[in-house]
Amino acid sequence: MAGRLLHNVNIIYQSCVDRKSCILSSFDPEIGSKGIQWIPINTITPDICSIRCWQALTAFGGAKQDHLLSLNYL
Incomplete structure (x- = not known):
């Protein structure tokens, strides 16, 4: 995360996502190499x-x- 700012923040109240190891990727050009965490x-x-x-x-x-x-990182 060094030197990077958050691009987007979505507050999730309930989720079935595994918190321990969830980094999602996307072909969306607004989502950088760190993906969605x-x-x-x-x-x-x-x-x-x-x-x-x-x-x-x-x-x-x-x-x-x-x-x-x-969190969507640039």
Whole structure:
């Protein structure tokens, strides 16, 4: 993640995705080499988010450990 900003953040309330090893790929040109990654919301910090994504997460507030995010890296 070094030097990369999040391009898109989707807050997922319930998911059947395996959290431990889920990195999805896509032929979509907006999704970079790191693919779409699902990580716990409470591990996100301002230094890996764009300002817009961080504001969205802040507005969401009260992040719970069981929420997941889909992160699209440039």
